[in-house]
Amino acid sequence: MTSDMLASANTPAGGHCYRSIRGIVLACFVVSVALSAKATIAQSADQAADSQAIAAIVNDQIISSYDLEQRVRLVMVSSGIPNTPENVSRIRGQVLRALVDEYLQTQEARRLNVKVEEAELSSALERIAQRSNMTVAQIEQFLLDGGISKSTLEAQIAADIAWQRVVQQQFGGMVTVGQNEIDEVLRRLEEEADQPRYLVSEILITFDGPAHAEEIAAGTQRLVEQMREGAPFEAVARQFSQSASAANGGDIGWVHASQLPAGVSDVVANMQTGMISDPIRTVNGFYIVHVRAMQTGIGGDPMRDQYSLMQVVLPLTPDAEPAAVARRAREAEEFRSQVTSCEDAPALIRKYLSGTSSPPQQVIAGNLEPRIRQALANVPVGRATVPLRSDRGVEMLVICGHRPTQGQMPTREQIDDTLYEQQLSMMGRRHLRDLRRDAVVVYR
Numbered sequence: 001m002t003s004d005m006l007a008s009a010n011t012p013a014g015g016h017c018y019r020s021i022r023g024i025v026l027a028c029f030v031v032s033v034a035l036s037a038k039a040t041i042a043q044s045a046d047q048a049a050d051s052q053a054i055a056a057i058v059n060d061q062i063i064s065s066y067d068l069e070q071r072v073r074l075v076m077v078s079s080g081i082p083n084t085p086e087n088v089s090r091i092r093g094q095v096l097r098a099l100v101d102e103y104l105q106t107q108e109a110r111r112l113n114v115k116v117e118e119a120e121l122s123s124a125l126e127r128i129a130q131r132s133n134m135t136v137a138q139i140e141q142f143l144l145d146g147g148i149s150k151s152t153l154e155a156q157i158a159a160d161i162a163w164q165r166v167v168q169q170q171f172g173g174m175v176t177v178g179q180n181e182i183d184e185v186l187r188r189l190e191e192e193a194d195q196p197r198y199l200v201s202e203i204l205i206t207f208d209g210p211a212h213a214e215e216i217a218a219g220t221q222r223l224v225e226q227m228r229e230g231a232p233f234e235a236v237a238r239q240f241s242q243s244a245s246a247a248n249g250g251d252i253g254w255v256h257a258s259q260l261p262a263g264v265s266d267v268v269a270n271m272q273t274g275m276i277s278d279p280i281r282t283v284n285g286f287y288i289v290h291v292r293a294m295q296t297g298i299g300g301d302p303m304r305d306q307y308s309l310m311q312v313v314l315p316l317t318p319d320a321e322p323a324a325v326a327r328r329a330r331e332a333e334e335f336r337s338q339v340t341s342c343e344d345a346p347a348l349i350r351k352y353l354s355g356t357s358s359p360p361q362q363v364i365a366g367n368l369e370p371r372i373r374q375a376l377a378n379v380p381v382g383r384a385t386v387p388l389r390s391d392r393g394v395e396m397l398v399i400c401g402h403r404p405t406q407g408q409m410p411t412r413e414q415i416d417d418t419l420y421e422q423q424l425s426m427m428g429r430r431h432l433r434d435l436r437r438d439a440v441v442v443y444r
Helices: 047-052 065-079 085-111 118-131 136-145 150-174 179-191 210-228 233-240 244-248 264-269 322-338 345-349 370-376 412-438
Strands: 054-058 061-064 196-206 251-255 285-296 306-315 361-364 393-403 441-443
Touching: 054 065, 054 085, 061 065, 061 085, 065 085, 065 150, 065 233, 085 150, 085 210, 085 412, 118 136, 118 150, 136 150, 150 412, 179 412, 196 210, 196 233, 196 244, 196 264, 210 233, 210 285, 233 244, 244 251, 244 412, 264 285, 306 322, 306 345, 322 345, 322 393, 370 393
Parallel strands: none
Antiparallel strands: 054 061, 054 441, 196 251, 196 285, 306 361, 306 393
8 A cells, every 4th residue: 555545544435536646736836935926026128039939849849948937936835945056956867857748748638628617717716715815816916926927826726637537537446445455454553553653745746757756855855854944845735745635735644654655654663753754766667655653553633633712912012122032932831821711811911011812713633833733732721821032022912712623533534535545546646657658749
């Protein structure tokens, strides 16, 4: 059983559904990085000349240098990789290879008369905007500020949708999941119920042969370096991973080490929470894994715990004097020592100059920033988290309620869906490999 089929506990029931390689792209723009794009990316003075230069020829179709530069910019802002000349140079080759694959996919869709309607593009943009807490108009402005044409994003979305449809139409009817396969998965899960489990995210970069593997290895290592320097794993997975889990930002849920590919399992078993592995070479390609949590037995998934949280703030300006910061720190600790419930919190925080509280909000742990989840750990209901410094001042969260998820085995239907998706994803990768083998690709 390979790792990119093991989202069993996270796969919604209700029928087979193949997700595209990037999960209809992109998914979330990394706004903190993107907002700096306006200052760090200038329109090239020789853009017109670049649009005529050739980066590659895929069969009879040209990828211009302008197309490549546009895609590099889009990848930078949507993956969270800091926009520096060095980073652009490092990922340029990998982006070009991905763009070549995309052209091959689009050409295959055209051959099979698979079309993507304008309404589908609009719907996909709406979903991206919602997941990014933005409007479509804000995304368009965001792209404009970064010197990125809207058509660049639309082309990537259209290619993802078209390829998803090609794979489903060509291979969907060929995939069958036997009851004995489901039984085997359930048997293994029951046998290992008391063994350590790992909450894992993955990135898979495939290769076609030994020579190609050496070329891919360097680019994969550079992705690891970028993520260790702060680029979000989830965003990088959506842009670069070629496993079915890319649609979920690489998330494959809770797994035992034995459920991972040979080589990957040994690495994961020796990793600590929060670590990102070096590239792991397997028969299929290079894996990068991120261990987000560990536990023993089939317990609940802490990433799905539900919280009711009240935010309290002691305002400070970003350039506040050290004495003012120290005073706020003392006030925060005093507040934490006194608060015992969300009913008391608003009155207690107002004792301090300009102290404010917000109404409680219901949140899922997995939707919170890692540092917030860490702050919530082991804090009982009614108490406040350790103070965190922000642009607003000193912030704390009072826990009004906490409902942990209950551990349970995946259903047969969930396992069926996951096995189906994994097999279909594998067929899609093989088909793309065949298209690469038969194509005439010239790099300039």
